[in-house]
Structures are given as C-alpha cells and as structure tokens.
Amino acid sequence: MLLSFYVGVIIMEYRILGQSGLKVSRLCFGALTIGPMQSNQPIEEGAGVIAKAIELGVNFIDTSKLYNTYPYIRRAMEITNNKDIIISTKSYDYTYEGMRETVEEALKALNVESIGIFSLHEQESVYTLKGHGEALRYLYDAKKAGKIRAVGVSTHNISVVEAVSKMPKIDVVLPIVNYKGIGIGDGTIEDMLKAVHNAKLSGKGIYSMKAIGGGNLLGDVKRSFDFVLNNEDIDSIAVGMQSENEVMANVLMFEGKEVPEDIDSKLRKTKRRLLIDTWCLGCGKCVERCTIKALKIVDGRCVVDTDKCRLCGYCSSVCPEFCIKVI
Ligand code: SF4
Ligand code: SF4
Numbered sequence: 001m002l003l004s005f006y007v008g009v010i011i012m013e014y015r016i017l018g019q020s021g022l023k024v025s026r027l028c029f030g031a032l033t034i035g036p037m038q039s040n041q042p043i044e045e046g047a048g049v050i051a052k053a054i055e056l057g058v059n060f061i062d063t064s065k066l067y068n069t070y071p072y073i074r075r076a077m078e079i080t081n082n083k084d085i086i087i088s089t090k091s092y093d094y095t096y097e098g099m100r101e102t103v104e105e106a107l108k109a110l111n112v113e114s115i116g117i118f119s120l121h122e123q124e125s126v127y128t129l130k131g132h133g134e135a136l137r138y139l140y141d142a143k144k145a146g147k148i149r150a151v152g153v154s155t156h157n158i159s160v161v162e163a164v165s166k167m168p169k170i171d172v173v174l175p176i177v178n179y180k181g182i183g184i185g186d187g188t189i190e191d192m193l194k195a196v197h198n199a200k201l202s203g204k205g206i207y208s209m210k211a212i213g214g215g216n217l218l219g220d221v222k223r224s225f226d227f228v229l230n231n232e233d234i235d236s237i238a239v240g241m242q243s244e245n246e247v248m249a250n251v252l253m254f255e256g257k258e259v260p261e262d263i264d265s266k267l268r269k270t271k272r273r274l275l276i277d278t279w280c281l282g283c284g285k286c287v288e289r290c291t292i293k294a295l296k297i298v299d300g301r302c303v304v305d306t307d308k309c310r311l312c313g314y315c316s317s318v319c320p321e322f323c324i325k326v327i
Helices: 043-055 070-080 096-110 126-131 133-144 158-165 189-201 218-229 244-254 261-268 285-289 314-318
Strands: 003-007 010-016 023-025 027-030 060-062 086-091 115-123 148-155 172-175 205-208 236-240 274-276 295-298 301-304 324-326
Touching (some): 010 244, 023 027, 027 043, 027 244, 086 096, 086 148, 096 115, 096 133, 115 126, 115 133, 126 133, 126 158, 133 148, 148 158, 158 189, 172 189, 189 205, 218 236, 218 244, 244 261, 274 301, 285 314
Parallel strands (some): 027 060, 060 086, 148 172, 172 205
Antiparallel strands (some): 003 010, 010 023, 295 301
C-alpha cells in the first residue's frame, strides 16, 4: 500500500508494515547516532534533530534499550506535540520477567501507553531465538495487553530472517541490507535479499538497517539509498541522522530529489570519525588490513589513531563483528 503526505514541496511516502498493520514513513529515524553511544548530543539538541524529521513527515523512530535515547524521543514528541509517532525499540532480555521490566521501563521513559514495535535485539541464530523463548512469550502477552502493538526481531543474519518467516506471531523483521552486504554475518547480500523476500511473502513487515553500511558507504549515499528504496520487499529504512541538514538531505533523497548545494556542501564538510564499537574482540584482522597503520590492539581492543586514519573504511570490510563505523 502506498500513501502520500505533502509537507511543502516534500512528499513523504508511507507503507503498511506487513501484518502489524502499522502505517510507517519510508524513512525511519535511526536514533542511535544522536545518543551517548555515538555523537552524544545534549538532549535538547538531539531532540531538535528528531523533531525536524517529525515535522517533515517521518513518523517512525528506531531505537533500543541499549542506545539510551528514550529521553531524546520523549522530548521530540513534546516539542512537536505529537504522540502518534511509531517507536520501534528492542532489547537483549531473554527471560519473561526481564523483558517485562524492560517494556515497563520503556513505557515510562517514553511517557506513552503503548509502544509500536518491541523486538528481540540482534538475534544471531535459530538457537538464540530459541534461547529467547521466554522473552518472546512476554512480548506476545504484552501485545495482547495493548502495551505494544507488534513483536519484532532484529538481526544481521540470514538464518534468523529465514527462521522468523516460519514464526507466525512475529510481526516485523529488521535485517541488515546494503548493496555491498557489509555486516551480514552468514552469507551474501543476494542470500539476504532472498530471505527478506520470503519473509515478506510470509506476511512480515520489513524495515531494514545499515543502508550505508554503518557509514562505510558514505562515499556513495545515493547508490546506497537507491538499492534499498528500489526493493519492494522493504517497507521502511532506518537511517541514523545527527543533524537537521542530514534529516533534510535524507528526506529529499528518499523522494528522488536533488539535495540543495548549500546543504550538500555543509554535509560534505561534516567532521567524521572512525568508531570502534565496544564489542570488539581484538582479533587484529582490521589492523592487518590498514596499510597506513592507523590501528593497533590495546588491552584486547582495537584503537584508532585519528591523525593517521583517512576514513577509507577498508578495515570495516574485514571485521567479523561489524564493529567499525564511520560517524
Ligand atoms: S578507515 Fe582506512 S585508514 Fe582508517 S583505520 Fe580503517 S583502513 Fe585504516
Ligand atoms: S576486526 Fe573487528 S573485532 Fe577484530 S580487532 Fe578489528 S574491530 Fe575488533
């Protein structure tokens, strides 16, 4: 289903997220980037970025318990006086009680009576899905009680997308999809797209993550967006944004429009840096890959020399844990 909403010259497209029935904007605001794990913006500043996206028609926000961004989202809803935003959040909880506490905390922190989508975060295999059976049981109960509207699973792995397609009570899948297949844990982008297609046929709502490969495809944002936008199986695409200019540029690109030169020029001048996520295992594969020797292992974790790093992103292509991002 395709609906349109006009904001000035901008047309925001909405789609129905599979069996969840939720109507979401094609552009989903990825909240990780504004929070403490990445750009660590003051609440008012980060909330202002989300509010800009809401003003331009974005009604869908992706976050997680881990990201610590509920205060930004709550404040953005206050600024825009809009409580109809569909929030998708997730957690690693695996027990019934743990997940119950997490959902209650989220409802309170966001100051809402119901959350759009609550997902198991970053499932790695059929076995981890089984291991989270009790947490899922709580999510199904929470849906019946109206505390959440849909149950989801986020993953970097094809085998999980395939398994979830056979689980009728899961409404939404959040897989990693980008044209280079960066970050896919167990196969190629072609395999992932087949699994996503089958998930779609089984009634799942699909919204994808990491369209620009965790910042590693920033050199070709248009190609990266076109790849996911031209895939009819994908209802919405979560994109991390950390400034109002990024919001404006992404909204325009999602509409196939040109980004004005002044905005484009400011974005090109944005200072970027390499981020090594905390779950780095210190395997050293990235150190071997970096020919200019900008990486080393210190106390079992990779550390970057920012004076040397040219942000080429080559090191991220060999990281088995998808730890290396450009932000
Ligand atoms: S982004 Fe490029 S220069 Fe920077 S650490 Fe990685 S491989 Fe080295
Ligand atoms: S390749 Fe990834 S996991 Fe290995 S040391 Fe580098 S960042 Fe850490």
